[in-house]
Amino acid sequence: MIAAVQVALPLALVCWVAFLPSGSLVGFAVQVLGSGAILLALALVAQWAVPFWWLPYLHGALWLGAVIRQGAGLRQGALPLMPEDAGGWVALGAALVLAAVGGWYGARALAGRVLPPVAVVDIANPFGQGRYLVGHGGSNPLVNGHMRTLDPTIARFRPWRGQSHAVDFFGLGPWGLRARGWRPADPAAYAIFGAALHAPCDGTVIAAEGGMPDFEVPQQDPVNRLGNHVILRCADAEIVLAHMRQGSLRVAPGDAVRVGAALGQVGNSGASTEPHLHIHAQRPAAEGAPPISGEPLALRIDGRYLVRNDRIHGRD
Structure with missing residues (x-):
C-alpha cells in the first residue's frame, strides 16, 4: 500500500502531465491543478517515515519540471480553449475530481498545523544526538491519529x-x-532505537x-500500553515519555531532575509496533484513575x- 500510494501514484501523476497533457488550455490548467493538489495532499498527509522523507520534494521537482516543459510547448501551438472531444471532457472531469479531493485533504492537513484550543506546555528537546521525523503530530486526526481518543x-x-x-x-x-530495510524485525535495525533521552523540563x-521487554517488529503489548516509561511532573503538567528501552532508565520515582538530565533510551516496549518515541503532556490524572487519563495538553x-513530517535535530 505504501509503495502504491507514496511511490507509484505520485510518479503516475508526474507522467500524466509530462506525457499525456490535455489538448486544451483549460484542460491543461485543470490537469496541472488536480495533479499538484494530490501531490501536495500526499506530502502533508502521508507518513514519510518508511520511504525516504525527502521523496515528496523529488516528486514536486519532477512535477514542476513537467509543467514547465509542457507549458513552454503551449506557446508554440494553437490549442483550443476547451476540450473538443469526449476524451478531453472525461480527462477534464477527472482532473476536477483530483483537484477537489487533493484540495480538501490538503486544506485539512494545513489546518492541523494550527495549535488546538487547549493549554500549551513548552518543553525542551528531549533527544540527544541524531535526526528525528514526526510520525504523528498536529491538531486533527488526519495528521495525528492520537486525537481519535x-x-x-x-x-x-x-x-x-x-x-x-x-x-x-x-x-x-x-x-x-528510518531503518535498515523496509520493516526489519530486529528493533536495533531502526535508527531511533537506543537514542538518548533527556529531561525536557x-x-x-x-x-x-x-x-518490560523490547519486542520484535511488529509485536506489541496492548495491555501495558506505555511500556517502559517516565512520567515527569513539571509545574502543573505531566510529561509522559513512553516505549523506552528495557534496562535503560536512569531515574526512579521521587527523583528531582533538571532540564537535560539523562532519563534513558528509546526502545520498542508497550503498544509500539516499531521503535519510536511517544511523548505527550497532560494534567495529572484524578486520584485512582489510569495514569494517562488526565486532561490532554x-x-x-x-x-x-x-506536526506530521516535521524534522528536528537532537542536542549535542
Whole structure:
C-alpha cells in the first residue's frame, strides 16, 4: 500500500502531465491543478517515515519540471480553449475530481498545523544526538491519529485520553531512512532505537518503569500500553515519555531532575509496533484513575508546534 500510494501514484501523476497533457488550455490548467493538489495532499498527509522523507520534494521537482516543459510547448501551438472531444471532457472531469479531493485533504492537513484550543506546555528537546521525523503530530486526526481518543463516545479510549495531543518520533539514519530495510524485525535495525533521552523540563519523576521487554517488529503489548516509561511532573503538567528501552532508565520515582538530565533510551516496549518515541503532556490524572487519563495538553518543543513530517535535530 505504501509503495502504491507514496511511490507509484505520485510518479503516475508526474507522467500524466509530462506525457499525456490535455489538448486544451483549460484542460491543461485543470490537469496541472488536480495533479499538484494530490501531490501536495500526499506530502502533508502521508507518513514519510518508511520511504525516504525527502521523496515528496523529488516528486514536486519532477512535477514542476513537467509543467514547465509542457507549458513552454503551449506557446508554440494553437490549442483550443476547451476540450473538443469526449476524451478531453472525461480527462477534464477527472482532473476536477483530483483537484477537489487533493484540495480538501490538503486544506485539512494545513489546518492541523494550527495549535488546538487547549493549554500549551513548552518543553525542551528531549533527544540527544541524531535526526528525528514526526510520525504523528498536529491538531486533527488526519495528521495525528492520537486525537481519535478525544471521542467521548468510545469507552476504551477514556483511560488513554491524556495522550490525545501526543507527538510520535521516528529516527532518521543514512539517506534519510528510518531503518535498515523496509520493516526489519530486529528493533536495533531502526535508527531511533537506543537514542538518548533527556529531561525536557525541570520537575519530579512521579512514575518510572524500565523492566518490560523490547519486542520484535511488529509485536506489541496492548495491555501495558506505555511500556517502559517516565512520567515527569513539571509545574502543573505531566510529561509522559513512553516505549523506552528495557534496562535503560536512569531515574526512579521521587527523583528531582533538571532540564537535560539523562532519563534513558528509546526502545520498542508497550503498544509500539516499531521503535519510536511517544511523548505527550497532560494534567495529572484524578486520584485512582489510569495514569494517562488526565486532561490532554498541547506541546511545543523548543518553541515549535510539531506536526506530521516535521524534522528536528537532537542536542549535542
